[in-house]
Amino acid sequence: xDFTFSEDQIAFRDTMHSFFAKxxxxxxxRKLWENExxxxxxxxxxxxxxxxxxxxxxxxxxEDFGGLGLSDVDWVLMTQELGYYGVTDDVVDTAYIAVxxxxxxxxxxxxxxxxxxxxxxxxxxxxxxxxxxRLIAHADRADLLLLWHNDEVHAVPAxxxxxxxxxxxxxxxxxxxxxxxPSPATRIADAALGKSLWADALNRGAxxxxxxxxxxxxxxxxxxxxxxAERKQFGKPIGxxxxxxxxxxxxxxxxxFSRPVLERAAYALAEGQSQAGEFVSxxxxxxxxxxxxxxxxxxxxxxxxxxxxxxxxxxxxxxxxALDAAWGDRAVHKNRIADGYLxxxxxxxxxxxxx
Amino acid sequence: xxxxxxxxxxxxxxxxxxxMQANVPKVPLQDFDTEEGFMQHRAWEKKLNEGGWGMxxxxxxxxxxxxxxxxxxxxxxxxxxxxxxxxxxxNGIFLLGPTLMxxxxxxxxxxxxxxxxxxxxxxxQAWSEPGAGSDMAAIRTKAVRDGDHYVINGxxxxxxxxxxxxxxxxxxxxxxxxxxxxxxxxxxxxxxxxGITIRPIRQLNGLAGFAEIFFDDVKVPVExxxxxxxxxWGVAMATAGFERGLMLRSPARYQExxxxxVSLYLANREEAxxxxxxxxxxxxxxxxxxAYTLSTYxxxxxxxxxxxxxxxxxxNKIFWSELDIHMHxxxxxxxxxxxxxxxxxxxxDGVGNWLDGFLFSLAGPIYAGSNEIQRNIIAExxxxxxx
Ligand SMILES: Cc1cc2nc3c(=O)[nH]c(=O)nc-3n(C[C@H](O)[C@H](O)[C@H](O)COP(=O)(O)OP(=O)(O)OC[C@H]3O[C@@H](n4cnc5c(N)ncnc54)[C@H](O)[C@@H]3O)c2cc1C
Numbered sequence: 001x002d003f004t005f006s007e008d009q010i011a012f013r014d015t016m017h018s019f020f021a022k023x024x025x026x027x028x029x030r031k032l033w034e035n036e037x038x039x040x041x042x043x044x045x046x047x048x049x050x051x052x053x054x055x056x057x058x059x060x061x062x063e064d065f066g067g068l069g070l071s072d073v074d075w076v077l078m079t080q081e082l083g084y085y086g087v088t089d090d091v092v093d094t095a096y097i098a099v100x101x102x103x104x105x106x107x108x109x110x111x112x113x114x115x116x117x118x119x120x121x122x123x124x125x126x127x128x129x130x131x132x133x134r135l136i137a138h139a140d141r142a143d144l145l146l147l148w149h150n151d152e153v154h155a156v157p158a159x160x161x162x163x164x165x166x167x168x169x170x171x172x173x174x175x176x177x178x179x180x181x182p183s184p185a186t187r188i189a190d191a192a193l194g195k196s197l198w199a200d201a202l203n204r205g206a207x208x209x210x211x212x213x214x215x216x217x218x219x220x221x222x223x224x225x226x227x228x229a230e231r232k233q234f235g236k237p238i239g240x241x242x243x244x245x246x247x248x249x250x251x252x253x254x255x256x257f258s259r260p261v262l263e264r265a266a267y268a269l270a271e272g273q274s275q276a277g278e279f280v281s282x283x284x285x286x287x288x289x290x291x292x293x294x295x296x297x298x299x300x301x302x303x304x305x306x307x308x309x310x311x312x313x314x315x316x317x318x319x320x321x322a323l324d325a326a327w328g329d330r331a332v333h334k335n336r337i338a339d340g341y342l343x344x345x346x347x348x349x350x351x352x353x354x355x
Numbered sequence: 356x357x358x359x360x361x362x363x364x365x366x367x368x369x370x371x372x373x374x375m376q377a378n379v380p381k382v383p384l385q386d387f388d389t390e391e392g393f394m395q396h397r398a399w400e401k402k403l404n405e406g407g408w409g410m411x412x413x414x415x416x417x418x419x420x421x422x423x424x425x426x427x428x429x430x431x432x433x434x435x436x437x438x439x440x441x442x443x444x445x446n447g448i449f450l451l452g453p454t455l456m457x458x459x460x461x462x463x464x465x466x467x468x469x470x471x472x473x474x475x476x477x478x479x480q481a482w483s484e485p486g487a488g489s490d491m492a493a494i495r496t497k498a499v500r501d502g503d504h505y506v507i508n509g510x511x512x513x514x515x516x517x518x519x520x521x522x523x524x525x526x527x528x529x530x531x532x533x534x535x536x537x538x539x540x541x542x543x544x545x546x547x548x549x550g551i552t553i554r555p556i557r558q559l560n561g562l563a564g565f566a567e568i569f570f571d572d573v574k575v576p577v578e579x580x581x582x583x584x585x586x587x588w589g590v591a592m593a594t595a596g597f598e599r600g601l602m603l604r605s606p607a608r609y610q611e612x613x614x615x616x617v618s619l620y621l622a623n624r625e626e627a628x629x630x631x632x633x634x635x636x637x638x639x640x641x642x643x644x645x646a647y648t649l650s651t652y653x654x655x656x657x658x659x660x661x662x663x664x665x666x667x668x669x670x671n672k673i674f675w676s677e678l679d680i681h682m683h684x685x686x687x688x689x690x691x692x693x694x695x696x697x698x699x700x701x702x703x704d705g706v707g708n709w710l711d712g713f714l715f716s717l718a719g720p721i722y723a724g725s726n727e728i729q730r731n732i733i734a735e736x737x738x739x740x741x742x
Contacts, residue, residue: 259650
């Protein structure tokens with residue numbers, strides 16, 4: 001029984017933390033958010049190249065296909081960093097979720113080797129059209145789309161689809177409706193295999209959203225701590241007032257008790273445990289609550305500043321709201337837990353947590 | 356990360372389970388806040404200790420099993436799963452015991468620990484005073500040195516089961532000129548000394564679960580000082596550390612409550628589902644009991660590998676106490692109009708002991724450092740917010 005990460009895992013996490021701190025400051029996110037930024041696409045390309053140099057796109061690509069062959073447990077540290085720095089969905093959708101689907105294909109499926117290799121190198125984006133999401137994130141900028149059709153998986157090149165884009169409250173998120181026509185040529189997995197690939201993809205998507213929300217909660221708390229230490233009223237920093245402290249302490253409590261839930265879900269998924277789905281749902285709900293409370297408390301302790309475009313809090317707050325209902329909303333995840341645990345034959349009570 | 360038990364851990368679990376199955380009383384004991392119940396619980400602790408299960412985390416040479424925290428968690432899971440009685444000896448073995456091991460002289464360890472383990476001495480905590488609750492540094496009860504004795508005058512209050520305990524431990528002001536947390540000393544006091552009057556206080560459920568202790572020129576030998584004279588605050592903080600950290604409330608307790616809550620919900624599902632928010636509340640109970648367990652295993656893993664417990668442990672107290680209230684409130688809502696019935700009534704079929712548990716859950720955010728105080732600690736020490 002060992003509920004800790006290895007030194008290597010922690011070191012990689014720390015490296016990515018410093019990397020994003022340097023390469024993706026909030027000013028850059030703001031530039032990408034504002035449409036007028038003429039250099040937006042070169043900023044994006046530059047950042048994508050640097051992320052690839054860090055090896056993030058190769059993280060869970062199997063070693064035989066040119067990757068590092070790491071697992072959901074490694075990803076659970078990464079997604080928190082992606083959340084903390086507000087990294088857009090295309091990165092995690094490509095590097096984690098699409099890779100998960102592709103890696104589950106039989107080796108003789110040519111799409112597998114080709115695209116896993118290209119992803120590991122870092123030059124491409126893959127969008128994932130899971131039926132749990134109404135719209136497909138970043139489909140307009142994808143090179144390849146993995147799409148659902150009656151449980152089959154189809155791999156469709158960007159040139160064969162028509163895309164219309166919706167903006168989200170999180171301006172870094174592009175939600176697309178995709179028109180396309182399935183054909184035997186695009187099908188890469190039949191419904192039998194596809195069903196399990198889509199089920200795994202839902203778990204990975206939900207787990208990734210959960211990890212990002214926990215990272216976002218941490219970011220919002222950090223922003224709020226910094227602001228409340230600076231801002232003075234009644235001759236003192238507002239952070240010294242107990243009501244302000246308790247707002248942020250409550251977020252800290254929620255976050256502290258979401259983290260082990262998130263980590264356990266990643267472990268269960270990596271190990272293929274039968275309750276992995278319920279555990280992922282638990283993580284999604286717990287981290288979502290933490291992020292939701294962080295945004296609510298964060299805006300409150302900022303006063304009117306919290307209600308402005310200028311304060312960075314908004315960027316992270318909006319992303320948290322968006323992710324809370326992505327990859328299954330709360331109803332979906334609560335129902336999974338109810339189906340698994342509100343029943344007479346469920347393994348409940350002391351001693352059953354790790355069985 | 357490897358969330359599986361080792362074969363040794365599985366064997367250990369089996370050993371605990373076998374012993375509990377053979378020894379846990381079949382008929383529940385009476386409430387340990389009654390004299391009869393206290394005696395029954397004391398007898399049970401004796402038996403537990405004779406079986407070698409009294410203080411599993413204590414070192415072997417003191418009669419324990421030198422269990423690490425993961426093994427302790429396994430032990431607790433089996434203890435609660437077996438429906439074993441509440442630990443009437445917890446002040447001694449979980450709070451004072453570890454403090455004595457750290458700060459006591461060899462003579463004190465020899466004198467107190469074995470009797471504590473065998474339940475010959477039962478211990479009460481004597482910190483709170485009428486003017487010193489959350490603000491423990493406001494303690495005024497004096498212990499004035501007179502030769503080889505301290506002479507104690509003043510009053511302690513809210514002392515749980517002090518009425519039946521043999522000894523009390525707490526902080527006393529040994530330097531009458533001192534202020535706040537200076538000049539306090541940690542002293543162990545036999546509760547049958549001349550000059551001590553103990554007056555029971557009835558709690559919310561009507562039982563006299565705690566008591567006031569009045570000291571009128573009570574003479575305590577200086578050998579009963581734990582740590583240095585005037586250094587009591589530091590020693591007391593160590594006791595508070597054990598309590599607030601991990602050992603006070605093991606997750607097994609809440610997992611068993613969550614399990615019972617799910618059964619209660621299933622047994623009354625049709626009625627309960629008339630209020631759609633009840634199902635949500637039951638789901639939350641499962642989630643939070645699980646989260647508390649996972650968090651405790653995570654912390655235990657870190658400590659077993661030589662890590663230190665940090666200020667984030669102040670989040671524990673808030674989490675378990677709010678979870679306990681949530682679960683009991685939910686049970687009350689499921690029981691609906693039956694929830695108010697005391698269990699012995701002719702129509703109180705199936706209400707169980709939820710009401711009693713509900714009442715006790717309300718004390719959780721108050722004792723062992725109120726949740727407001729914990730939030731202050733989290734904000735200042737964990738988040739680094741200004742004082
Ligand atoms: C069931 C039970 C068993 C107990 N057993 C023992 C025992 O065995 N021995 C013992 O010594 N004591 C015991 N206590 C007492 C317990 O330690 C105190 O109740 C606790 O320290 C709070 O002190 P108080 O009751 O005086 O409340 P107060 O300190 O008066 O607090 C009242 C309210 O004010 C809030 N408050 C106080 N100060 C602050 C602050 N700085 N910031 C924000 N809010 C604040 C508190 O959070 C609380 O909500 C027990 C209490 C209970 C309920």
